[in-house]
Amino acid sequence: MQLGLMLAPYLAGLALLVILPAIAGFGLAFTEYNALQPPRFAGLANFQEVLRDDVFRIATANSLIYIVLAVPLRLAGAFLTARLLLRPTRGVRIVRAAVYLPTIVPDMAWALVWLWILNPIYGPLNQTLALFGIAGPAWMTDQVSARLAIVLMMSWQIGEGLVVCLASLQNVPRDLLDQAAIDGGSAWDTFRTVTLPAIAPALLLLLFRDTIFSFQANFVPALIVGRGGGPDFATMFLPMYVYTTAFGYLRFGYAAAITCAMYLITGLVLWLQFRAARRWGFGFGHAD
Amino acid sequence: MPTRRPCRGWRSAPIVLHRLAVAVVGAAFLIPIYWAIAASLREPGVQSPRTMEWVPISLAWDNYRQVFAMVDFRLFIINSLFVAALAVPLTIVVASMAGFVVSQIPARWRRGLIALSILCLMVPLTAIWLPRFILFKEAGLINTRLALVIPALMGTSPLYVLLFAWAFSRVPRDVYDAARLDGAGPCRVWAEVALPLARPVVVAVAVLSFVHYWNSFVEPLLLIRTTDQMTASLGLRVLYSLDRTNWPLLMTGAVVVMTPVVVLFVVAQHAFQQDARGRGIIGQ
Numbered sequence: 166m167q168l169g170l171m172l173a174p175y176l177a178g179l180a181l182l183v184i185l186p187a188i189a190g191f192g193l194a195f196t197e198y199n200a201l202q203p204p205r206f207a208g209l210a211n212f213q214e215v216l217r218d219d220v221f222r223i224a225t226a227n228s229l230i231y232i233v234l235a236v237p238l239r240l241a242g243a244f245l246t247a248r249l250l251l252r253p254t255r256g257v258r259i260v261r262a263a264v265y266l267p268t269i270v271p272d273m274a275w276a277l278v279w280l281w282i283l284n285p286i287y288g289p290l291n292q293t294l295a296l297f298g299i300a301g302p303a304w305m306t307d308q309v310s311a312r313l314a315i316v317l318m319m320s321w322q323i324g325e326g327l328v329v330c331l332a333s334l335q336n337v338p339r340d341l342l343d344q345a346a347i348d349g350g351s352a353w354d355t356f357r358t359v360t361l362p363a364i365a366p367a368l369l370l371l372l373f374r375d376t377i378f379s380f381q382a383n384f385v386p387a388l389i390v391g392r393g394g395g396p397d398f399a400t401m402f403l404p405m406y407v408y409t410t411a412f413g414y415l416r417f418g419y420a421a422a423i424t425c426a427m428y429l430i431t432g433l434v435l436w437l438q439f440r441a442a443r444r445w446g447f448g449f450g451h452a453d
Numbered sequence: 454m455p456t457r458r459p460c461r462g463w464r465s466a467p468i469v470l471h472r473l474a475v476a477v478v479g480a481a482f483l484i485p486i487y488w489a490i491a492a493s494l495r496e497p498g499v500q501s502p503r504t505m506e507w508v509p510i511s512l513a514w515d516n517y518r519q520v521f522a523m524v525d526f527r528l529f530i531i532n533s534l535f536v537a538a539l540a541v542p543l544t545i546v547v548a549s550m551a552g553f554v555v556s557q558i559p560a561r562w563r564r565g566l567i568a569l570s571i572l573c574l575m576v577p578l579t580a581i582w583l584p585r586f587i588l589f590k591e592a593g594l595i596n597t598r599l600a601l602v603i604p605a606l607m608g609t610s611p612l613y614v615l616l617f618a619w620a621f622s623r624v625p626r627d628v629y630d631a632a633r634l635d636g637a638g639p640c641r642v643w644a645e646v647a648l649p650l651a652r653p654v655v656v657a658v659a660v661l662s663f664v665h666y667w668n669s670f671v672e673p674l675l676l677i678r679t680t681d682q683m684t685a686s687l688g689l690r691v692l693y694s695l696d697r698t699n700w701p702l703l704m705t706g707a708v709v710v711m712t713p714v715v716v717l718f719v720v721a722q723h724a725f726q727q728d729a730r731g732r733g734i735i736g737q
Contacts, residue, residue: 167639168554172566175551175614178607183573186584193583200590249474256472258726260479262719267482269714271668273686274707277693278489281700289488292505321485374575381579385670389693404579412675417583424580431577 193421200417211422221423223398224406225430227312228380231402232434234316235379240372243326250327251334261327268324276389279318280305283390305390308399315386315400319379326371333367334360369442373435380431384408403427486711493517493704516705523695523702525680526709529688532598536684537666540605544662545655548608552617553643557629567618570611578671586675596678601669609665613658620654621647656724664714685710 194211198204215221246264250257267275282290283304291301302310337360345355384404387393391400394409403423411420493516494509521527555566594600608614624647632646648655673687680691692706 168557171550171639171643172554174547174606175608178547178604179569179573179611182585182604182607183576183581186581186588187576189584189587190580193587200587246478249471249478253726257475258722260475261726262722263479264482265725266715266718267485269664269668269718270486270711271670271686271689271714273670273689274711275485277689277703277707278485281492281704282485282488284700287700289492289505296505321482377575377577381577384579389690407579407582411583411586417587421583424583428577428580 190421190424193418194425196418196421198417199415201415204418207418211419212425214419215422215426220398220401220406221426224401224403224423225426227399227401228383228403228427228430229434230312231316231383232376232379234313235319235383236372236375238316238320239323239326239375239379240368242320243323243371244330244368246323246327247330247334251331261331264327265324267321270322272385273389275318275322276385279314279386280390283314283318305392306396308397311391311396311399315383315390318386318390319382326375329367329371330364333364337363365442369439372438372442376434376438377431380404380427403430486715489704489707489711492700493708495701497699497701513701516701517709520692520702520705520709524688524692524706526685526688526706528681529683529685530713532682533667533684533686536598536601537663539599539602540609540666541659541662543602543605544609544613545658547606548610548613548658549617549648549651549655550643551608551614552619553621553639553647555614555618556621556647557639563618567615570615574611582671582675589676595676596682598677598682598684600676601666601672601684604672605662605666609662613662616654616658617651620651624650653724656721660717660721660724663717667714 193204195207195209196204197207197210250261250264253261270278282288285291285301285303285306288304291304294301302313304314305311341359341363342355345359350358381404383400383402387400387402387405388408391405394401394405404427407420407423407427410416410423491509494512494514495516496511496513497516497519499511555563558566589595589600589603594603628646628650629642632642637645667684668686669684670686670690673684674690677683677687680688683691689706689710693703696702
């Protein structure tokens with residue numbers, strides 16, 4: 166009884182602030198709503214418009230390109246850093262904190278900092294490149310390098326991934342590692358046959374979580390560093406488009422339909438990842 | 454692998470290389486923040502340099518006074534602290550209570566609750582923006598900083614509930630049973646036995662949720678209209694909209710807004726990185 170009461174705020178909050186809004190979002194997608202007049206039922210009109218919308222197509226392509234570049238980079242970064250910082254000495258602890266630090270910097274501050282770093286003439290990044298005789302790209306005024314810039318600035322914020330990788334690497338059974346060392350395989354063999362299978366579930370979960378996260382996390386960079394999705398729609402990612410549609414054009418119903426499409430695309434990507442991982446996992450099991 | 458090899462001859466080469474790599478990685482992750490601090494100390498209005506300056510040539514500390522005069526950062530910071538002062542304790546109470554229940558109930562129910570929490574953790578925030586905005590608008594909570602506290606009523610994030618549940622379930626059962634035999638109800642066991650034992654997680658969740666509310670940008674962006682209710686992150690956007698090319702002052706603003714969380718994180722390190730005996734939440 167008392168236990169139920171102690172759980173109540175959490176469950177009520179989840180229902181009211183997460184589950185219900187998530188469901189209401191679907192309902193909203195079938196309406197025309199500008200937040201001033203009451204919503205009007207619009208049937209499938211919003212979804213039909215999504216299919217014909219060029220900006221939606223661009224935003225989807227941008228988001229997918231971003232996922233394909235950013236997620237592997239972030240996972241590889243987190244994993245390699247975790248390998249490097251696995252055994253805790255005093256120095257390693259300090260560096261772990263340093264690696265985590267960019268993750269806790271407020272998004273708005275991080276975006277402003279990168280707006281400065283990426284300044285093509287005065288920014289420290291291109292000036293550093295110039296020291297090596299490299300002419301840096303124009304970053305946020307060029308479509309291709311603008312996309313890369315967003316990927317770049319997000320690959321600093323990998324603290325969560327670092328924590329997950331550290332925790333799972335530390336849980337690899339010690340005796341299995343010792344056994345492999347006695348068997349005299351190369352470091353790569355040990356990694357492939359012992360470490361990787363042990364951490365695969367955690368890595369897979371991290372992959373899913375980071376994919377979902379990455380679909381939405383480029384909103385503030387697109388808003389500030391891309392100045393609202395620019396240059397020329399290059400950083401118009403799906404969340405940016407949802408925001409513009411809802412709060413710029415006051416088309417909440419249509420924005421909800423785009424959100425639904427974004428759900429679907431995220432689900433599709435997760436499903437592809439899951440299939441690929443299972444296949445890769447099976448091949449692995451047989452190779453033993 | 455042996456923990457420490459003798460440092461002589463070729464044998465020490467891997468250790469030196471490892472240390473070098475560790476140092477390079479540490480520096481690489483800190484460099485954006487260093488660049489921001491360096492840029493915040495340049496005289497505003499002076500032409501930016503065309504070549505790299507690794508050490509700032511000027512120390513214009515006056516920028517930090519000026520940025521508070523340009524926009525009302527004092528008020529924005531007070532607003533942010535107001536939100537955090539309500540939201541952080543509320544988060545700890547709600548999340549730890551729920552986590553305690555999760556750790557005490559039968560396995561069948563526990564699995565269900567954990568699955569529900571993970572599922573809710575996976576819901577993209579973007580999907581919730583619009584309905585929540587409409588919900589808050591209907592409830593008359595637009596443009597009040599109080600609206601920003603509301604997620605704390607559900608413990609802010611299912612992740613915190615899971616963290617608490619995990620910490621409480623690592624406490625040996627007989628500790629709870631002993632308290633129960635003394636006639637303590639669940640509420641007293643939670644407050645007097647479980648919470649004190651999980652102090653590192655309490656600290657960690659306090660830090661994480663403070664960082665969450667301090668950093669929060671999208672929620673204030675959607676819900677707050679007037680400057681008197683704005684939080685620090687949103688205030689930074691006001692500064693940016695005033696003068697988009699005054700880099701020294703923009704970087705000063707960025708440094709001002711990031712300083713509290715950075716300092717808090719560094720001070721609370723011990724809660725995240727455990728000592729040799731294996732406490733803390735990040736792992737050893």
